[in-house]
Amino acid sequence: MSSRRHFMQQCALMGAFFASSPWWSRYGLAEAGMLNRSIPASGERLPVIGLGTSRTFDIDQASAELQPLREVMAAFIAGGGKLIDTAPSYRRSEAISGALVAGAKARESVFLATKVSSTGREAGLRQIEASFKALQTDRIDLIQVHNLQDTQTQLATLRELKAQGRIRYIGVTHYLESAHDDLLAVLKREPVDFVQFNYSVGARGAEKALLPYCRDHGIATLINRTYQAGELFDRVKGKPVPEWASAELDATSWAQLMLKFVVADPAVTVVIPATSKPRYMLDNLAAGHGRLPDAGQRQRIVEAFA
Numbered sequence: 128m129s130s131r132r133h134f135m136q137q138c139a140l141m142g143a144f145f146a147s148s149p150w151w152s153r154y155g156l157a158e159a160g161m162l163n164r165s166i167p168a169s170g171e172r173l174p175v176i177g178l179g180t181s182r183t184f185d186i187d188q189a190s191a192e193l194q195p196l197r198e199v200m201a202a203f204i205a206g207g208g209k210l211i212d213t214a215p216s217y218r219r220s221e222a223i224s225g226a227l228v229a230g231a232k233a234r235e236s237v238f239l240a241t242k243v244s245s246t247g248r249e250a251g252l253r254q255i256e257a258s259f260k261a262l263q264t265d266r267i268d269l270i271q272v273h274n275l276q277d278t279q280t281q282l283a284t285l286r287e288l289k290a291q292g293r294i295r296y297i298g299v300t301h302y303l304e305s306a307h308d309d310l311l312a313v314l315k316r317e318p319v320d321f322v323q324f325n326y327s328v329g330a331r332g333a334e335k336a337l338l339p340y341c342r343d344h345g346i347a348t349l350i351n352r353t354y355q356a357g358e359l360f361d362r363v364k365g366k367p368v369p370e371w372a373s374a375e376l377d378a379t380s381w382a383q384l385m386l387k388f389v390v391a392d393p394a395v396t397v398v399i400p401a402t403s404k405p406r407y408m409l410d411n412l413a414a415g416h417g418r419l420p421d422a423g424q425r426q427r428i429v430e431a432f433a
């Protein structure tokens with residue numbers, strides 16, 4: 128199928144919301160490609176805005192909540208997004224991710240990242256096999272050891288699967304600053320392609336050692352909790368987005384300012400904000416375009432959220 132026809136099909140899927148207001152002209156997303164970064168291990172490029180699925184994709188496939196998620200996925204793909212992060216422990220989210228990607232006939236254009244959270248080799252392998260089924264694919268792009276559970280055993284399995292060509296990259300994750308030292312210790316001991324951790328305008332601990340280490344040692348980073356699960360929006364509730372955000376940084380929302388704050392660190396490969404709303408998806412995608420803050424502007428963003 129031609130890419131234009133595919134694009135139009137995606138837009139049709141997105142329904143009245145996008146039909147009433149051509150989102151690509153409003154956001155300028157279609158004209159310019161999204162900012163992207165390379166995976167140091169391979170040189171493969173990834174668009175900086177990815178998609179998380181924890182909680183937001185944990186729905187009943189037969190429920191009315193599926194349609195907005197279809198639109199989230201269609202907007203993500205049409206807007207140039209690629210990396211989708213899920214996990215077996217996100218309950219139905221992994222299978223919903225697989226179904227939405229299959230429904231959009233988009234397996235070849237997305238990068239599927241999931242996790243293993245088991246103890247012991249056999250349990251890990253069973254969980255990984257279930258992920259292949261849930262994601263409806265015979266090749267998973269990235270599997271990460273979730274929250275450093277049984278790291279050494281699971282990484283050994285992931286290396287075997289990588290050697291067999293069933294997965295393309297391996298990694299480790301956590302979501303708490305209190306685990307950053309443990310993550311760093313693993314990175315120093317075990318060769319991995321990716322590491323995922325939390326970093327945001329409200330939680331800047333990763334700047335101390337993790338981000339510099341990844342930059343210096345060629346490890347791709349996925350950044351979770353860029354909105355601290357949505358809590359950071361409370362800090363700016365009722366406050367207008369400052370004029371300098373659009374004038375200097377092409378940012379028209381608090382969400383875009385938060386994502387640009389994170390993406391401005393060159394050691395960041397992909398951010399993975401989660402959403403169940405198509406309009407938030409578009410907002411998040413827009414952060415992958417336009418200017419990024421320098422050190423002084425990042426400080427102003429920090430102060431705006433203080």
Ligand SMILES: NC(=O)c1ccc[n+]([C@@H]2O[C@H](COP(=O)([O-])OP(=O)(O)OC[C@H]3O[C@@H](n4cnc5c(N)ncnc54)[C@H](OP(=O)(O)O)[C@@H]3O)[C@@H](O)[C@H]2O)c1
Pocket residue numbers: 178179180181182183212213273274300301302323350351352353354355356357360382399400401402403404406407408410411
């Ligand atoms: N240990 C791990 O490996 C680990 C741990 C945590 C997270 N993660 C990954 O990282 C992803 C992101 O973390 P997270 O889900 O905890 O939180 P998050 O991305 O920081 O925040 C998600 C919340 O922000 C809201 N939101 C998203 N875009 C918005 C926008 N443009 N404007 C206003 N609100 C917006 C969403 O609201 P709606 O729900 O209303 O759309 C959602 O409730 C997860 O989904 C998961 O894939 C991994």
